[in-house]
Amino acid sequence: MPGISIRNVIKRFGDLVAANNINLEIEKGEFFTLLGPSGCGKTTLLRCIAGFLDPEEGQIHFGERRVDGIPTHKRGVGMVFQNYAVFPHLSVQDNVKYGLKARKVPAGEQEDRARQAISLVQLEGLENRLPNQLSGGQLQRVAIARALVIEPEVLLMDEPLSNLDAKLRVEMRGEIRMLQQKMGITTLYVTHDQEEALSISDRIAVMEYGLVRQVGKPWEIYVRPQDTFVAGFIGTTNMLDCEVTVDKAGILVARSGQVSFGLTQSDGLAQGVKLQLAIRPEAITIRDIDEPIPDGHWSMEGKIVRFEYLGSMIKYEVGFSGDVALLVISYDAEPDKIKNVGQRVKMSYPIERAKIFRKGPAQ
Ligand SMILES: Nc1ncnc2c1ncn2[C@@H]1O[C@H](COP(=O)(O)OP(=O)(O)O)[C@@H](O)[C@H]1O
Ligand SMILES: [Mg+2]
Structure with a gap:
C-alpha cells in the first residue's frame, strides 16, 4: 500500500532544475531516506512534499489522497528540521502542545497526548524547562515530540541530527529508528551522511543534481551500485x-x-x-x-x-x-x-x- 507517491515532480529555481522529474513510491510505514551531497535537491523535494514549495509539474499523493496544491496544515505532515525550530519562549510542554492548540484539540486531550509524546522521546521530568535550558539532543527530542504529537500521516525529517556531536548522532539515529518502528509511521528522512542512511533506512534514494540515481535497500545500494556516482558516494571503493x-x-x-x-x-x-x-x-x-x-x-x-x-x-x-x-x-x-x-x-x-x-x- 502506498504511503507517499511522488510522480513526475519537477521544481525549478530560474534555470536550475532542483528536482528533475522525480518518481518515488514510498510504502506505508516505510522508513525511506533521500541521500546525496549538499545541493542535490533533497530539501527541495521534502519541501514540495510538506507543501512549503509548489512543484511546477507532477503530483504528490499520501495514500489515495492527492496533496499537492493543498496547504501544509491540511496535509497531515510532521516535520523535524536540522535547526530544531522550537519556540524559545515556550516550555517543553507548551512546545509539544503547540500543534494541538492550533488544531483546537480539547484541553484535557492536549494534556494526555503531550504527556505520551514527551514520554516517547524520554523527556519526562523536563516538561517545564525552556529551550535554553536543554542540550542539543534534548532540543531535537522536543522537535520530534512536537512533530509526532499531532499524529501525522507522514513524518518528514531534514538532516535532524546534523547539529549534534558524533556520538549523540549515532545514539539518536537508533532512537529515531526505534520510535518510527514502534509507531509504524511513514517516514521520509533526508541526510548527506551515507553511514546514517545505511543504518537507519528500509530503503534509500541516492540523489545527484536533482535526479534520483538509484533506489534500493541499503545493502543493494552498497553491493550493487548502478553507476560510478553511487559506487563512489556510498562507502569506500x-x-x-x-x-x-x-x-x-x-x-x-x-x-x-x-x-x-x-x-x-x-x-x-x-x-x-x-x-x-x-x-x-x-x-x-x-x-x-x-x-x-x-x-x-x-x-x-x-x-x-x-x-x-x-x-x-x-x-x-x-x-x-x-x-x-x-x-x-x-x-x-x-x-x-x-x-x-x-x-x-x-x-x-x-x-x-x-x-x-x-x-x-x-x-
Ligand atoms: N529558494 C531557492 N532559490 C533558488 N535556488 C534554490 C532555492 N532553494 C534551493 N535552491 C538551489 O536548489 C538546489 C538544491 O538545493 P537543496 O534542495 O537545498 O539541496 P540539498 O538539500 O540536497 O542540499 C541547490 O543548487 C540550491 O542552491
Ligand atoms: Mg538540505
Missing part, C-alpha cells in the same frame, strides 16, 4: 580505469596498467572497451604468496606499500608494478597474520564483487 583485453589464458579481463582483473559480467564486452572497475576494499582478501585460492576467486600479486592498524581491522595499501594501488581492508587483525611493508602478497576477490561501469555513451 577502489575505482580503476581499465580496458578490456584478452589475457594469456584467453579470458577477457579488465586491465589497468600491468594489472589484470577477472570479470563475470563479460556479456557484450569486447577487447578494447574502456570501463571503470569498482571493487570494495573488504571484498579483497590478502593471503600468503603460496596460499591456495578458493574457487570463483580471481587472484593477483602485489606488494604491501603501507598499512594502518586500527584494532578491529587493518587497512592495507597494496602496490603493483606501474602506478596501480588498491586499498584492502582486512578484519583478520591477529598479530601473527599482519603483513609487513615491502612484503609480497597474494590477493583474491570473488569474481562477482568486481563491478564494471562502461565509460561514455553505452557501447
Whole structure:
C-alpha cells in the first residue's frame, strides 16, 4: 500500500532544475531516506512534499489522497528540521502542545497526548524547562515530540541530527529508528551522511543534481551500485580505469596498467572497451604468496606499500608494478597474520564483487 507517491515532480529555481522529474513510491510505514551531497535537491523535494514549495509539474499523493496544491496544515505532515525550530519562549510542554492548540484539540486531550509524546522521546521530568535550558539532543527530542504529537500521516525529517556531536548522532539515529518502528509511521528522512542512511533506512534514494540515481535497500545500494556516482558516494571503493583485453589464458579481463582483473559480467564486452572497475576494499582478501585460492576467486600479486592498524581491522595499501594501488581492508587483525611493508602478497576477490561501469555513451 502506498504511503507517499511522488510522480513526475519537477521544481525549478530560474534555470536550475532542483528536482528533475522525480518518481518515488514510498510504502506505508516505510522508513525511506533521500541521500546525496549538499545541493542535490533533497530539501527541495521534502519541501514540495510538506507543501512549503509548489512543484511546477507532477503530483504528490499520501495514500489515495492527492496533496499537492493543498496547504501544509491540511496535509497531515510532521516535520523535524536540522535547526530544531522550537519556540524559545515556550516550555517543553507548551512546545509539544503547540500543534494541538492550533488544531483546537480539547484541553484535557492536549494534556494526555503531550504527556505520551514527551514520554516517547524520554523527556519526562523536563516538561517545564525552556529551550535554553536543554542540550542539543534534548532540543531535537522536543522537535520530534512536537512533530509526532499531532499524529501525522507522514513524518518528514531534514538532516535532524546534523547539529549534534558524533556520538549523540549515532545514539539518536537508533532512537529515531526505534520510535518510527514502534509507531509504524511513514517516514521520509533526508541526510548527506551515507553511514546514517545505511543504518537507519528500509530503503534509500541516492540523489545527484536533482535526479534520483538509484533506489534500493541499503545493502543493494552498497553491493550493487548502478553507476560510478553511487559506487563512489556510498562507502569506500577502489575505482580503476581499465580496458578490456584478452589475457594469456584467453579470458577477457579488465586491465589497468600491468594489472589484470577477472570479470563475470563479460556479456557484450569486447577487447578494447574502456570501463571503470569498482571493487570494495573488504571484498579483497590478502593471503600468503603460496596460499591456495578458493574457487570463483580471481587472484593477483602485489606488494604491501603501507598499512594502518586500527584494532578491529587493518587497512592495507597494496602496490603493483606501474602506478596501480588498491586499498584492502582486512578484519583478520591477529598479530601473527599482519603483513609487513615491502612484503609480497597474494590477493583474491570473488569474481562477482568486481563491478564494471562502461565509460561514455553505452557501447
Ligand atoms: N529558494 C531557492 N532559490 C533558488 N535556488 C534554490 C532555492 N532553494 C534551493 N535552491 C538551489 O536548489 C538546489 C538544491 O538545493 P537543496 O534542495 O537545498 O539541496 P540539498 O538539500 O540536497 O542540499 C541547490 O543548487 C540550491 O542552491
Ligand atoms: Mg538540505
